[in-house]
Amino acid sequence: MKKLLYYLYSFTKIENNQITIHYKTNSGSNTYSLFKLMPESIKKKYNVFLYKEKPFSLKKALKNKEYKSISEYTKKIKKINSSKLIFTTHGPLLNKRNITNFELWHGFPLKSMGLMDNHEMRKNKIKEIYNGVDYIASYSQMYNVLMSACTGIPSNKFIITGMPRNDFLFKSDGRKNLQKIFNIQNKKIIFFMPTFRKGYNGEEGNKNFNNIFGFKDFNEKEFIKFLELNNLLFIAKLHPNEENKIKIDINGENFKLLKDKDLERNNMDLYELINGVDLLITDYSSIYFDYLLLNRPIIFTPVDLEEYRKTRVSY
Numbered sequence: 001m002k003k004l005l006y007y008l009y010s011f012t013k014i015e016n017n018q019i020t021i022h023y024k025t026n027s028g029s030n031t032y033s034l035f036k037l038m039p040e041s042i043k044k045k046y047n048v049f050l051y052k053e054k055p056f057s058l059k060k061a062l063k064n065k066e067y068k069s070i071s072e073y074t075k076k077i078k079k080i081n082s083s084k085l086i087f088t089t090h091g092p093l094l095n096k097r098n099i100t101n102f103e104l105w106h107g108f109p110l111k112s113m114g115l116m117d118n119h120e121m122r123k124n125k126i127k128e129i130y131n132g133v134d135y136i137a138s139y140s141q142m143y144n145v146l147m148s149a150c151t152g153i154p155s156n157k158f159i160i161t162g163m164p165r166n167d168f169l170f171k172s173d174g175r176k177n178l179q180k181i182f183n184i185q186n187k188k189i190i191f192f193m194p195t196f197r198k199g200y201n202g203e204e205g206n207k208n209f210n211n212i213f214g215f216k217d218f219n220e221k222e223f224i225k226f227l228e229l230n231n232l233l234f235i236a237k238l239h240p241n242e243e244n245k246i247k248i249d250i251n252g253e254n255f256k257l258l259k260d261k262d263l264e265r266n267n268m269d270l271y272e273l274i275n276g277v278d279l280l281i282t283d284y285s286s287i288y289f290d291y292l293l294l295n296r297p298i299i300f301t302p303v304d305l306e307e308y309r310k311t312r313v314s315y
Contacts, residue, residue, distance in 0.1 A: 006094075012081040014098050020049045020083040022093055025240045026263035028270045028287065030104035030137070031087045033164040036269065037171075049079050052264075055241065091129035103136040103153075104163065107286030108143060111195075114150040126151055137161045139289075165271040169293055174276020178235075181262050181273075187233040187254070191277045194301075195285040196239040207304050212236055214283075214303040227254035235277075237270065284308065 023031040035050050042048070054061045058073060067073045080086070085100045086093055092101040114126030130151045136158050138144050144158040178184050194214075197207060207214035227234050233254055240260040251257070263270055271290075280291045281299045291298060302308070 006077060006081070010081055010094070010096070012078055014084055014096075015047070015082045016084050017045070018047045018049065018079070018083045018085075020051055020080045020086045020093070022051050022053060022080070022086065022088050024053050024055065024090060025260050026269050027237070027240055027260050028106065028165055029089060030106060030164045031089050032269050033168060033271060034087060034104065037164055037167055049076075049083070051076055051080060092132040095132035101132050101134045103130070103133045105136065105147070108139060108289040109146050109150055110286045110288065111284055112150070115152055116150050133157060135159055137163060139163060163290075165269060166290055166293060168269065168271040169275050169290065172272040172275060174273045176276070177266075177268055177272050178276045180266055180268075181258065182233070182235070182256055184233055184276075187231050188278045189276060190232055190234045190279045190281060191274075192234065192236045192281045193285050193287050194238065194283045196242065213281075213301050215301075224252060224255055 021031045021035045023029040023035075026032060032050070032052075035048065038048065054066050058067075058070075061067055061073075062070065080093060083099060085102065087102050087104060089104050089106045091103070094101070130153050133151075133153050134157065136147065136151075136153055138147070138158040138160045139162065140160060144155050144160070147153065148155050148158070175184065175189075178189065192212065194207075211218040211220060223234075226232075233256065235256045235258050237258045243257070243259050258270075258273075274291065275294060277291075277296070279297050279299065280287065281301060282288055283301050283303065288298060288300075
């Protein structure tokens with residue numbers, strides 16, 4: 001249904017003052033951050049349409065009342081197709097000659113991907129996705145080299161601007177925003193943010209999902225006791241597609257699970273919380289690069305490094 005609607009509205013007249021900003025989650029979205037940080041003068045000058053794509057089928061979205069009707073959804077598709085400029089984070093929505101696709105992507109590549117991967121399916125997929133990119137935002141010259149190698153996007157399409165979501169590291173009040181979601185009191189905050197593990201060729205690595213870190217042996221009771229004794233709040237933020245994967249109950253005073261819907265409910269992006277965090281724990285996630293800007297401690301837990309290398313070759 002979605003593909004059909006995009007095709008039907010592909011003949012919609014382009015409006016020069018129409019801009020679409022497309023995002024998928026509130027979990028570190030450069031496009032959502034761009035919209036929130038956009039000056040009011042720009043919003044007044046152009047028709048800026050913010051569109052969050054739901055991670056499930058149109059049928060399910062209607063059933064869940066994400067859209068009131070098919071008519072409401074088709075109006076959104078029509079607006080996208082009338083846009084002169086479209087910002088995305090996971091590849092172009094449209095490939096029309098008379099529109100501009102500006103890609104912001106969603107992180108500095110810590111691991112191999114696309115053309116640098118060892119799976120042919122990924123290589124073919126990345127070529128298909130990035131065929132229509134006109135410009136891509138960049139962190140640096142090094143980023144240009146890495147991303148060009150991974151995506152095949154020519155280096156002359158990269159523009160070094162920095163990433164919108166990183167502005168929140170310096171402009172937001174992370175602790176105040178965290179307090180809106182959790183009762184953090186005067187606790188020190190630890191964030192655990194592991195990477196997404198579902199690849200085109202199945203599961204990546206062999207992480208044990210029976211405990212939060214994936215250790216072979218892990219005493220959850222002792223860990224929670226340690227948090228309580230040291231006045232620590234441990235917040236696990238998993239990839240939105242893996243929030244229900246951990247098999248332990250996370251709902252204690254010192255042990256919380258932050259979900260994408262918590263951020264959406266509070267009209268926040270994840271990066272509006274990050275500067276309120278005292279310590280980051282991750283495995284192979286690219287948040288590592290962004291968190292370095294705060295000059296705060298990071299702990300790595302590469303619990304399945306050797307197996308991960310076999311299924312997702314690193315640089």
